[in-house]
Amino acid sequence: MKFVDEVKITITSGHGGPGAVNFRRESGTPRGGPDGGDGGRGGNVIFKTSRHINTLGDFKNNRKYNAGNGQAGARDNCTGQDGADLVLIVPEGTIIRNLEGEILFDLNKNTQETILFGGRGGKGNTFFKNSVNQAPEHAQPGEESHTLDIALELKLIADVGIIGFPNAGKSTLISKISAAKPKIADYPFTTLTPQLGVVNVGDYSNFVVADIPGLIKGAHAGVGLGIQFLKHIERTRLFIHIVDVSGISGRDPMNDFEDINYELTMYDEMNKDKEEFFALSNREQIVVLNKIDQLSPEQVEKFKSQFKKKYGVEVYAISAITGKNLQEFLKTVGNKILKSKEAEDEDKNSQAESL
Ligand SMILES: Nc1nc2c(ncn2[C@@H]2O[C@H](COP(=O)(O)OP(=O)(O)OP(=O)(O)O)[C@@H](O)[C@H]2O)c(=O)[nH]1
Ligand SMILES: [Mg+2]
The missing domain is CATH 2.70.210.12 (GTP1/OBG domain)
Structure with a gap:
């Protein structure tokens, strides 16, 4: 790491x-x-x-x-x-x-x-x-x-944290969008330590993404690898929340989404008294439905609209493996990061003026 x-x-x-x-x-003057x-x-x-x-x-x-x-x-x-x-x-x-x-x-x-x-x-x-x-x-x-x-x-300070269940494709995503080479495998908890990747946007701009170990239901109580890795993404500007919609896991994607968010709430609850703590459960999330190469276009649309309707969130549907819709999604993330940095600068400037 x-x-x-x-x-x-x-x-x-x-x-x-x-x-x-x-x-x-000069003529007439030798020197x-x-x-x-x-x-x-x-x-x-x-x-x-x-x-x-x-x-x-x-x-x-x-x-x-x-x-x-x-x-x-x-x-x-x-x-x-x-x-x-x-x-x-x-x-x-x-x-x-x-x-x-x-x-x-x-x-x-x-x-x-x-x-x-x-x-x-x-x-x-x-x-x-x-x-x-x-x-x-x-x-x-x-x-x-x-x-x-x-x-x-x-x-390096991560701008974006990738959260999701084990096997959702977090490491696959970071390997596709950056030069990071994390281990990828079809068993849960492949990633044991956080990994950082740098994503280039255009010629002169980039942002840092953190891939952390997968979370599962009960992680706050120590199930799986627990939730201590969340501290690495406490200061990120936003989360990419990856949900596996392929059905391979045998779980329900909406349940997965809710389980992860519940773990974030529990993390906040357990850490709220910490000095300089930044809550996670209200952090902006971009929801990414992954592994759509396994679904028909109709199934993808159905999932997208279900997520939008139930949670009122921004939803992208991608295949980290084939790269489908990846560029469009990255553009969105890149723009959000840029806006967030600009807003932070403005904040700092106005604070400086009011001093
Ligand atoms: N069909 C399909 N498989 C995918 C896709 N993305 C990832 N996978 C597969 O899903 C499995 C898990 O991928 P990883 O990237 O290791 O998942 P992870 O979320 O990092 O998993 P942990 O590190 O265990 O938390 C691997 O076998 C990948 O090849 C996708 O878009 N489509
Ligand atoms: Mg991984």
């Missing part, structure tokens, strides 16, 4: 461009005054957080990151171009340590930090002209670049 994402990288700022040594050439310009500044290495990404996966393919170097100064007092800053985007909550393990920066929400500054550009020979020396022959070199080995560390 890996809840921490970590990656070691080397960052280097740009060196400053050297100043130029040059003298004006005019100095006109060597200054070198440009080297690029900084900047870290910026984004709430659209949840992992450090982008840093796993490349270990070295360099900002641009400053350009040399030139004649006519032309200053060299500054080196381009390197802006590295990391998830909110990323911690930057040196290799000794000391925390250098803790990047919380909406932060931007310059971690390494580029070297200053060297002065051109114009700068050194004075009453004594009208024709300085020297210029400054640019300042050196800086290199730093760092470790980026992120504690």
Whole structure:
């Protein structure tokens, strides 16, 4: 079980461009005054957080990151171009340590930090002209670049929890929508520890899904694997509630749905006095009827309308195995997560304003 994402990288700022040594050439004046310009500044290495990404996966393919170097100064007092800053985007909550393990920066929400500054550009020979020396022959070199080995560390926080009976297809779903490779088998309690998967939505956004062991009736009293795993999804934004409608289990899907919700209520009851507790039974749920490859379209429609009618919930019908309706469902989840993050940001902003 890996809840921490970590990656070691080397960052280097740009060196400053050297100043130029040059003298004006004008007709009739073999050697005019100095006109060597200054070198440009080297690029900084900047870290910026984004709430659209949840992992450090982008840093796993490349270990070295360099900002641009400053350009040399030139004649006519032309200053060299500054080196381009390197802006590295990391998830909110990323911690930057040196290799000794000391925390250098803790990047919380909406932060931007310059971690390494580029070297200053060297002065051109114009700068050194004075009453004594009208024709300085020297210029400054640019300042050196800086290199730093760092470790980026992120504690993964699940946005979505997948709940349901054993064998409902929770692990199959997470294996289809993320790179996670959980064990999948046709016996109950295949999953013994929570697993996290990162789901990419479009090119720049992702969210984290937690697959937890299955719940069964009486879990709050210790039946099956119990309910202690629910603590891993206490802080998620919503639940995907998977219900097996294939009939393979021999149980009634609506009973299953009610049993799981009852266990959530019991979890709340047992934990309500805990400090910083977030109740589960009133968490938004997207209900997903799974294994519809085993049913006729009419049977699927019947289940959908029964769930809608009885519980007033949003219902999707998918086959985690064949992928049927999976993309449309993921889009819905992705949009909900994005909205939830935006609402949280607005909340934070208005709280900050009212302070
Ligand atoms: N026909 C069909 N079988 C499925 C589908 N999704 C999952 N299964 C099968 O259902 C069985 C259980 O799947 P898992 O993904 O391991 O179920 P789980 O909910 O993670 O189960 P636990 O970890 O035991 O709680 C496996 O044999 C899967 O191949 C589906 O859409 N259609
Ligand atoms: Mg499983």
